[in-house]
Amino acid sequence: MQNPIPHVALFATYTSTRQLEELARAYDNPGQALQMLYFTMNYCRHLVEMAIAEAEGEAHQEAWEAHNEALAAQQLTARKED
Numbered sequence: 001m002q003n004p005i006p007h008v009a010l011f012a013t014y015t016s017t018r019q020l021e022e023l024a025r026a027y028d029n030p031g032q033a034l035q036m037l038y039f040t041m042n043y044c045r046h047l048v049e050m051a052i053a054e055a056e057g058e059a060h061q062e063a064w065e066a067h068n069e070a071l072a073a074q075q076l077t078a079r080k081e082d
Helices: 017-026 030-058 059-081
Strands: none
Touching: 017 030, 030 059
16 A cells, blocks of 8 residues: 655654644744644544555545534634634
8 A cells, every 4th residue: 555645855754743743833823833733634644544444445435524524614613703
């Protein structure tokens, strides 16, 4: 199985979430940087899960999409309330 996550050579490859969190906290707006970090980590996790499922012959894409749509709607509602 090939890794579904493309490597971007322009940026360093950190080896722990602690390092990434420290980097995000150094930004001018660490809250938004951390939020983007966690969105990205969830997306990467999703890509890996889909590759594993494909390799195992499972199809749980619809359930995952429904989960993400519900979560995105919840986040939009929370953002509008802020």
